[in-house]
């Protein structure tokens with residue numbers, strides 16, 4: 001009987017034995033893919049600026065790529081969102097090589113890109129050790145740390161995007177939108193009202209194709225709806241283990257992008273598509289689970305803490321609340337993120353939590369009576385799709401773990417829009433506004449030792465270098481220009 005090849009997970013050193021097994025397994029996968037008409041496999045990683053970048057192999061090279069990897073320059077890790085390059089203390093420069101290996105467990109044929117499969121990459125140095133900027137491995141390390149204490153996390157990203165017709169017909173309209181040239185502006189592809197059925201009817205074929213492609217790619221969509229801003233929609237997907245949730249966030253975006261292009265449209269996932277509108281968030285839903293004799297139980301429900309949280313659910317949530325300013329350097333990573341993160345735009349611009357409160361950075365969701373044990377979760381609202389989803393989850397898990405270790409408690413929940421309080425009343429209630437600029441969150445991040453320990457020196461330093469590079473890049477730019485430069489990049 002054929003031996004089942006050993007699995008190699010993110011963060012595990014590659015030795016000769018593992019290489020041989022990976023090669024054998026990839027050969028089998030390649031045969032199956034060829035039978036399905038797959039020609040190419042895109043190996044992707046999300047860089048520190050939040051852009052998904054790729055090296056591709058023809059399917060017949062998958063075996064070699066799985067065993068030996070595909071070369072990648074470490075300089076890619078210090079690219080900014082406009083592809084200009086900075087240098088970090090640990091990373092950067094034109095010299096060096098690291099290896100990208102397809103994660104065969106997460107390789108999926110992309111229904112929206114016929115003939116293509118997608119595989120998130122493990123990243124190794126040439127000696128087979130894990131590269132410090134492999135953000136999937138960083139996330140694996142955090143999930144392992146929690147697992148060491150008996151905890152697991154389920155996570156899901158909500159993806160918001162805005163759909164544009166590719167070219168505006170009217171030059172003035174293009175200028176108003178901060179267009180840099182033909183095709184750069186944003187021209188909403190539908191006119192219906194927020195959450196309006198009209199918006200579905202206008203683009204029904206497109207939305208149907210998005211749903212079909214996601215289903216055929218193995219993504220479990222739980223909801224799709226028109227959002228508030230012009231041309232904006234959202235899909236939510238089922239919760240998974242953290243690495244799975246981040247991989248899914250990447251696949252969902254590329255699927256939506258591809259279906260949009262197929263329909264002659266363009267999808268923007270930018271935090272702020274237009275300078276004066278509501279932005280795109282990529283809210284993260286998290287629940288914390290404990291393995292028990294009678295099955296896993298959700299620490300966000302069934303306890304006697306606030307809103308039914310257990311003590312652990314409360315401590316985990318409080319750990320995240322406590323570090324939000326620093327977490328934003330990872331979760332709201334662009335200059336444009338702070339055009340989005342403003343009060344009374346449902347982006348969660350205040351460091352507080354509340355039950356079903358869309359103006360709190362942390363919205364607690366219990367679900368309906370009867371389904372709380374599975375449904376209860378905390379939604380981190382202040383983050384957006386420019387974030388590297390692996391790094392963001394790693395940072396959130398580290399903050400939650402620190403909350404558990406320190407047995408943190410939550411302050412009183414906030415049941416109103418904190419923008420309605422006068423500043424002194426807000427301060428008296430202990431509700432701080434979140435950073436209003438990338439520079440502020442980077443300063444908080446650089447001072448945060450818990451995140452530095454969790455993410456490692458090389459990641460922390462590179463995050464700072466890339467963020468500071470983007471701050472300099474857009475220094476003095478008008479909101480219109482910031483929106484235009486960011487609009488089509490993530």
Ligand code: GLU
Nearest residue numbers: 278279280281346347358
């Ligand atoms: N678009 C809003 C944001 O920027 C979120 C809207 C909602 O609550 O879903 O986060």
Ligand code: MG
Nearest residue numbers: 158160227234
């Ligand atoms: Mg939404």
